[in-house]
Amino acid sequence: MTILVVGGAGFIGSTLVKRLCLQKKRVIVVDKLSLGSEDYLKGADIKFYKEDINNLEKILHILSSESINEVWHLAANSDIPSGVLDMQVDLKDTFMTTISVLTLMKKINCKKLYFASSSAIYGFKKERLHEDIGPLLPISNYGAMKLSSEAVISAAAESFLEKICVYRFPNVVGVPATHGVILDFIRKLKNTPDSLDVLGNGTQQKTYIHVSELIDAMLFINSNTGKGLNVFNIGPRDNGVNVSQIAKEVVDVVSPNAQIYYGESDRGWIGDVPTFLYSVDKLLSLGWEPKMSSLQAIKKSVKEIFKQENS
Numbered sequence: 001m002t003i004l005v006v007g008g009a010g011f012i013g014s015t016l017v018k019r020l021c022l023q024k025k026r027v028i029v030v031d032k033l034s035l036g037s038e039d040y041l042k043g044a045d046i047k048f049y050k051e052d053i054n055n056l057e058k059i060l061h062i063l064s065s066e067s068i069n070e071v072w073h074l075a076a077n078s079d080i081p082s083g084v085l086d087m088q089v090d091l092k093d094t095f096m097t098t099i100s101v102l103t104l105m106k107k108i109n110c111k112k113l114y115f116a117s118s119s120a121i122y123g124f125k126k127e128r129l130h131e132d133i134g135p136l137l138p139i140s141n142y143g144a145m146k147l148s149s150e151a152v153i154s155a156a157a158e159s160f161l162e163k164i165c166v167y168r169f170p171n172v173v174g175v176p177a178t179h180g181v182i183l184d185f186i187r188k189l190k191n192t193p194d195s196l197d198v199l200g201n202g203t204q205q206k207t208y209i210h211v212s213e214l215i216d217a218m219l220f221i222n223s224n225t226g227k228g229l230n231v232f233n234i235g236p237r238d239n240g241v242n243v244s245q246i247a248k249e250v251v252d253v254v255s256p257n258a259q260i261y262y263g264e265s266d267r268g269w270i271g272d273v274p275t276f277l278y279s280v281d282k283l284l285s286l287g288w289e290p291k292m293s294s295l296q297a298i299k300k301s302v303k304e305i306f307k308q309e310n311s
Helices: 011-022 056-062 080-085 086-108 139-161 179-190 212-223 243-254 281-286 294-309
Strands: 002-006 026-031 047-049 071-072 112-118 163-169 172-174 194-198 209-210 228-233 259-262
Touching: 002 011, 011 026, 011 212, 056 086, 071 086, 080 086, 080 139, 086 112, 086 139, 112 139, 139 163, 139 228, 163 212, 172 212, 172 294, 179 194, 179 243, 179 294, 194 243, 209 212, 209 294, 212 228, 212 281, 228 281, 243 259, 243 294
Parallel strands: 002 026, 002 071, 026 047, 071 112, 112 163, 163 228, 172 209, 194 259
Antiparallel strands: none
């Protein structure tokens, strides 16, 4: 079994790669290291190539002697505001990476694809989000390009792919943290220990999952689904936590005497979904049960990321 992980040196990708190595899988990682780092893969017995998956000719040359059994596609722009400012960012790094992965897979005759999608595809809806809800109207270019990626993957299922798993992530927390609200708050407090400025009014409420549980869920889905297109929301069972709760958790750990100052908008930035409720009934019916609530995942991650930033 040889597995190609595209974007395997990032936050989620590196955690996945280490888990696959523990399962004695042979792993090849391709990552251009825009946010990822080879350091995140220390100790993992892998082949690593620092390369943009969109450089297809070079990728095909690199993999010419390999027989790839399955591909995990985790390469994407993870900075939603930057994609709002310049739509070319998500076109290139979120959508075209998917086109490149599919083109590569067709050329090397690999028929199993596991794709990291996002809750951002749903847009802003007040009802609980389940896999068959619609219409899907993303409010960020990131969400739009993830949804477009799902569409071309679905088309590929009709032409050459045999098995696809699409995982729709909520907000994922843990280490190695490269971005996100917890890391942002910790770094702000290191610069200004007496105060924390929060983007938005703090009412933004979302579900959070720890990266370790996310990997558990993805591997469980792979092992318990058959051929065809399998689409699953992944997350805890609760209604999430709001930004003001996260701010308080970070302040309590990093700088207990800091004052928290909020903005006026219910959104932290353009393209920020202010609230969503996730349904994971489909995943529960498959037999997987989350162990941590959103708040427990936040508490664990605050301690982990604070340690990361001070090591």
